[in-house]
Amino acid sequence: MDARHELGIGLLGLGTVGSGVARILPAKSEALFGHLGTSLTIRRVLVRDREKPRAVRLDPACLTTDPAVVLDDPAIHIVVEVIGGEEPALTFIHRAVAQGKHVVTANKEVIAKHGPELFRAAAARGVAIKYEASVGGGIPIIAVFQHDLSANDLREIRAIINGTTNYILTRMANEGSEFASALAEAQALGYAEPDPANDVDGHDAVYKLAILSSLGFHTEVHPDQVYREGIRQLAARDFQYAANLGYAIKLLALARNTTRGVEVRVHPTLIPRERLLAKVDGVFNGIEVEGDLVGRLMLYGRGAGAEPTTSAVVADVVDLVQRIVRGESPAYQEPPRVPRPVVPMAEVTSRYYLRLIVADRAGVLAQIAREFGERNISIAAVIQMAADAAAGTAELVVMTHQANEAAMRQTVAAIARLAVVSQVASFLRVED
């Protein structure tokens, strides 16, 4: 039988997503591939431990601990990489490409850090690397950027793309929890890892933003170029005060395509509550895009989990199979990626939210206002929130108009040095 009519899959990894793929592909094989006159078989699965009990039924002979058994099998046409992490996934993908196999991956770290080199290698070898599952779980965003928005010049991407932090922030907003207890709850529910750094410090969102901005702006943004702040420093009262002012606080991944270069940053951000993005709650993700033709578009859905991610992985597999069966080139020919400068964070402008603990006496505000005024930063609102009579302190919230980041940082440093200021408790950006 022609290889075109019996295609082989090699699966790298049999964790949450791998098990989903191993369960769904055979179960839906007839519905997905029957009308194409094709069958698709999972021939080999790379695991760490062949003896481990598995929830998914697979011929035990499929399982192997030797990557070469998967990567060098000539009857395998598509390698699905769902190991995650940089290595050995990167090496495996390179080897699969070198062996002329198409690759479907859910690996945001590898694509964010090594996308350009991998895409070049794949193009040279005439194979495809598809990575829909690397961003936004089941939300179609890679294909939407590559195909559906192809007529647009994208100006801006604003995304809530880490479900773990969005769950924690939603709990802090709705229940008044502090970060530590909201994190513990997320861990108990399996939404956060025992070591939560990758999520709560923003690394995961940075990888995804690097992928989205590179693809959306036809350039190459490395994760190291993305400004990053996590959510550990947020306090429950910031959520209350933000809500009183009409804002939600979200870990926003923001990319802007400007004439001076690309702005790329991940940080907690006040977003007006009437904006749809502010209403993306819990483990859900929301990706908002501004294009010159389409205007504002938002995609919303489950950004993680076995089934949504499997949805994206299998969609990539189906697309490859359709093209392989018809003898077509599955390598997507996207417009060339042109290196662009990344705007340094110091040169960015934003609005800001500051929460200060100050001495509760007359004249304090004047001193603080002077520091803003000297650096030409205009204050939009100052609100005295709560006074602590015992400590003799009061809490002030300051919202600025648009200001330069460097000037704002100097202002904050100067304010922190004032004798009447005991603490700059929060320093957050605001996007309207």
Place this chain on the structure above:
Amino acid sequence: MDARHELGIGLLGLGTVGSGVARILPAKSEALFGHLGTSLTIRRVLVRDREKPRAVRLDPACLTTDPAVVLDDPAIHIVVEVIGGEEPALTFIHRAVAQGKHVVTANKEVIAKHGPELFRAAAARGVAIKYEASVGGGIPIIAVFQHDLSANDLREIRAIINGTTNYILTRMANEGSEFASALAEAQALGYAEPDPANDVDGHDAVYKLAILSSLGFHTEVHPDQVYREGIRQLAARDFQYAANLGYAIKLLALARNTTRGVEVRVHPTLIPRERLLAKVDGVFNGIEVEGDLVGRLMLYGRGAGAEPTTSAVVADVVDLVQRIVRGESPAYQEPPRVPRPVVPMAEVTSRYYLRLIVADRAGVLAQIAREFGERNISIAAVIQMAADAAAGTAELVVMTHQANEAAMRQTVAAIARLAVVSQVASFLRVED
């Protein structure tokens, strides 16, 4: 030069969308097609009046009033149909297909009514009919159904897909306007046609729902099979009462894939305000989908207008050009569409909202409750809203639990016959 490297477009129609396409395609030609080594030229444009002044710059020699000049030109590879309406668009598309040309259309009426026959004709001729722009303007939904959600069994589609009615309903909700004045305002802003029937009576939403449910559930739903109610009967006070109860009112296009068949209906619907779909306001569209793997997904954006629609049309053109240039078959091979029964509206179950004008005296509620009880419909809440002392009447709002539509209609008829009931002022469905 090979036809593959110099492709011709024939444009049918030079109205709002046609002008957008005629402006954008040449302006972005290099960015879109340069890396493919292709150029794309708009060779012919069918117009009604060659002398009419046009905002878009086109060689006047391109313009023709003779459809054959476009449809029979062998140098035209792709015909873009943006005339709208059933005829002569349908005849033109058939002829383009017969001449071996690919078709990109924004025509929801033609695709909803004649999609199956057109797709069969195109498949037989080896050409593609692409219709991303027919639903949701710039929101990618056809491609998302065909490709990105291919691994999913879709269970439900809930959509706000008519911007005109959504604008009117948003005004009624936010400003307390009555339908007539909100419509007049929408007309003044160009959001509604002088004859608004196609939008406000729900025909437009029905076409789009027929397209979405046919594609999403792999079946053939004709617009005549879709239950339809428009928004003319809504009163400002329904929006107030709904808001008090925690609901928004939207013209919802709802399709459900059940074991008994397909449920397809368009009607004003109370939606809990915390649902993201309830927050789709103004002229924006929102399409929510439930898939077995992806869970709940929502796409949100501008559902109409020259530029968003052009975004979708040009994306379809770009996809065709990519495939033509690589010598690939541009005809998408979707799973076969299997006829499914449509569940009669009488057999549907829903929750209901009733607003009654009743005599303001004791015992009235008991009589009304008895009518519900006799038909086994359970009442979730009864709220007396306002009394009109002069008329001796009061206003009652009744919310039911899940009930059968036929039983509910019998109940409403029986209630209307009660001497103590002067009017069943509103009868709306509720989706939680």
